[in-house]
Amino acid sequence: MAGANHWHELSFNGRSAVVTGAARGIGRAAAHRLAGLGARTVIWDLDGEVAEQAATELRELLKSQGRPHSVDWAHVDISDADAVEQSMERAVSGDGLDVLVNNAGTTTVHETESMPLELWERTLRINLSGTFYCCRAAIPYLKRRPGAAIVNISSSSALVGGGGGGHYAASKAGIDGLTRHLARELAPDVRVNSIQPRTIETDLFQARYAHAPMEQEKLINQIPLRRLGQPEDIADAIAFLASDWAAYITGQILLIDGGRTYQ
Numbered sequence: 001m002a003g004a005n006h007w008h009e010l011s012f013n014g015r016s017a018v019v020t021g022a023a024r025g026i027g028r029a030a031a032h033r034l035a036g037l038g039a040r041t042v043i044w045d046l047d048g049e050v051a052e053q054a055a056t057e058l059r060e061l062l063k064s065q066g067r068p069h070s071v072d073w074a075h076v077d078i079s080d081a082d083a084v085e086q087s088m089e090r091a092v093s094g095d096g097l098d099v100l101v102n103n104a105g106t107t108t109v110h111e112t113e114s115m116p117l118e119l120w121e122r123t124l125r126i127n128l129s130g131t132f133y134c135c136r137a138a139i140p141y142l143k144r145r146p147g148a149a150i151v152n153i154s155s156s157s158a159l160v161g162g163g164g165g166g167h168y169a170a171s172k173a174g175i176d177g178l179t180r181h182l183a184r185e186l187a188p189d190v191r192v193n194s195i196q197p198r199t200i201e202t203d204l205f206q207a208r209y210a211h212a213p214m215e216q217e218k219l220i221n222q223i224p225l226r227r228l229g230q231p232e233d234i235a236d237a238i239a240f241l242a243s244d245w246a247a248y249i250t251g252q253i254l255l256i257d258g259g260r261t262y263q
């Protein structure tokens with residue numbers, strides 16, 4: 001705990017972090033932030049090739065800036081509980097884990113009436129069960145480290161629907177419920193918070209609007225801050241919530257939407 005005269009930098013020196021779905025988009029930006037602030041960072045993704053590339057680029061960037069650069073990657077499908085368990089053991093190398101960022105997620109555009117049941121189940125399995133599997137596997141390691149934190153990435157869809165369909169909105173609302181529960185269950189050892197991004201310019205977002213470029217224009221006019229969010233906007237909040245600067249914050253759900261939802 002920092003007293004009024006005890007100023008401390010936002011730093012992850014000597015700490016370790018696992019970020020899921022970090023080959024691209026928000027997860028990649030989060031891995032950059034955490035590693036840039038000193039964390040030994042492990043990038044997990046279903047897309048091993050892009051994950052490896054992301055890790056190499058991040059290592060080179062940090063090296064060129066003369067910063068410490070411990071960045072690893074692993075091909076992990078978070079919807080496979082056994083793979084998550086084994087990968088977690090390898091990622092922490094017996095040391096404990098300071099930060100888990102549950103960011104991996106997926107969506108498709110589908111109406112409820114015609115939604116294949118397999119799609120509903122797959123989306124819940126990746127977004128919600130995957131987040132649960134990662135938390136479950138990380139908890140024993142997080143408990144070994146003082147000040148450990150989980151940051152879950154849900155979505156504004158948990159509040160207002162949308163995001164492709166009911167499968168997505170329900171999976172994200174489930175993540176927020178899990179966050180609130182784990183914050184109680186894991187206190188005082190591990191803090192747990194979620195972030196609800198909205199309209200962040202990533203591949204996932206572009207895929208949803210690829211068919212309707214005019215829609216994007218309209219959308220920006222609905223955002224009080226008059227721009228789409230960038231992955232770095234979310235990465236900054238992830239770093240804050242994972243850090244000692246948020247030492248008294250747990251069980252919170254932070255909406256990051258440029259002011260769009262409540263105006």
Ligand SMILES: NC(=O)c1ccc[n+]([C@@H]2O[C@H](COP(=O)([O-])OP(=O)(O)OC[C@H]3O[C@@H](n4cnc5c(N)ncnc54)[C@H](O)[C@@H]3O)[C@@H](O)[C@H]2O)c1
Pocket residue numbers: 020021022023024025026027044045046047076077078079103104105106126130153154155156196197198199200201202203204205
């Ligand atoms: N972009 C937005 O506007 C927005 C809004 C709300 C919520 N989100 C959430 O933010 C998170 C990141 O989104 P993004 O926009 O950066 O998406 P993205 O598609 O750009 O990146 C997601 C990454 O997750 C990986 N992934 C998917 N399924 C996986 C699995 N089973 N195991 C491991 N990795 C897997 C993908 O390979 C990809 O690299 C997601 O959970 C998404 O639902 C995004």
